[in-house]
Amino acid sequence: MTISADDIFDKISDAAEGAFKDGWNAVSTYAPAEFRKMAVQLASIVENVGMYEVDPDKGYSPATGKVLFRMQRTACESVLVAVTQLTLIAVQKALNAIIKVLKDAFGAALAGVL
Amino acid sequence: MKRYALLFSILMALSGCGTVRLVSDYDEVIDKGIIEFAEQLGAHVKNMSELGGKPEGTYDATLKTYNGLDAKLDVLIDRASAASEGKACKIEAKIHQKIAAALKNQIPAELPQGADATTATSAACNARLLVLVKDQLQSIRELHRDVDKCGPARTISCLRPATARDAMVITHQSINAVSIVEMAKKSK
Numbered sequence: 270m271t272i273s274a275d276d277i278f279d280k281i282s283d284a285a286e287g288a289f290k291d292g293w294n295a296v297s298t299y300a301p302a303e304f305r306k307m308a309v310q311l312a313s314i315v316e317n318v319g320m321y322e323v324d325p326d327k328g329y330s331p332a333t334g335k336v337l338f339r340m341q342r343t344a345c346e347s348v349l350v351a352v353t354q355l356t357l358i359a360v361q362k363a364l365n366a367i368i369k370v371l372k373d374a375f376g377a378a379l380a381g382v383l
Numbered sequence: 384m385k386r387y388a389l390l391f392s393i394l395m396a397l398s399g400c401g402t403v404r405l406v407s408d409y410d411e412v413i414d415k416g417i418i419e420f421a422e423q424l425g426a427h428v429k430n431m432s433e434l435g436g437k438p439e440g441t442y443d444a445t446l447k448t449y450n451g452l453d454a455k456l457d458v459l460i461d462r463a464s465a466a467s468e469g470k471a472c473k474i475e476a477k478i479h480q481k482i483a484a485a486l487k488n489q490i491p492a493e494l495p496q497g498a499d500a501t502t503a504t505s506a507a508c509n510a511r512l513l514v515l516v517k518d519q520l521q522s523i524r525e526l527h528r529d530v531d532k533c534g535p536a537r538t539i540s541c542l543r544p545a546t547a548r549d550a551m552v553i554t555h556q557s558i559n560a561v562s563i564v565e566m567a568k569k570s571k
Binding site: 295303328 | 405508511531549552559560563564
């Protein structure tokens with residue numbers, strides 16, 4: 270069997286694109302949605318502290334707002350760590366898809382190395 | 384010629400293992416455990432917001448529930464930490480720089496950067512995600528015990544409805560981060 274670099278390159282490109290795209294879609298959907306939630310939440314903290322200052326029976330105190338702001342910072346770290354993990358999962362998927370497609374397509378010829 | 388040499392080296396690199404593992408395996412105990420925790424915490428905080436100002440809604444009256452939730456998280460953190468083999472969760476360098484800039488270089492020390500990702504560092508990131516959920520639980524405790532006050536003289540510890548609502552939305556982001564990573568691992 271004759272193997273050309275172009276054949277292998279095409280197989281690798283197709284496999285990587287398909288597998289990485291799925292994983293990357295998860296990252297690119299998740300991260301903006303979570304950042305949007307953060308923006309809405311920070312606005313809510315400002316609004317509730319403002320309500321409390323007008324009427325202490327409504328909203329919550331500035332001290333509560335401060336703790337909630339710290340919690341939002343923690344949530345931000347959670348999202349960023351998750352994004353890193355999701356990216357690694359996408360890379361792993363792509364690498365394994367490449368290995369599989371090479372094995373399937375050129376298994377016999379590459380038996381010595383794969 | 385260079386192209387063939389590069390191709391050969393890629394094949395040689397890939398041939399070292401049957402499949403590549405950069406992240407730890409899906410863990411059903413963590414996946415189900417965090418869902419149970421979310422349900423229990425959500426119910427507790429909702430109850431507290433409705434009982435604000437009443438004796439049943441004080442921090443002291445619900446201390447045991449907090450301890451139970453804390454213990455549940457500790458079990459999950461221990462499980463994820465055991466798989467990390469003492470390694471630290473490492474964030475990809477570019478993302479780390481962006482976080483550092485956003486937080487004005489007050490980035491948590493537990494979050495070092497590095498490109499040497501292994502399944503152990505990935506497990507450490509799982510543990511870190513769970514520790515962040517525990518931090519959120521501690522903050523809700525703090526709000527309930529020390530910060531929010533109800534009653535005519537505002538002397539009774541409570542969770543005000545607006546506090547409870549916002550605290551849960553934020554905490555769900557940290558809980559969701561654990562769940563989404565486990566779900567992605569499950570389908571990998």
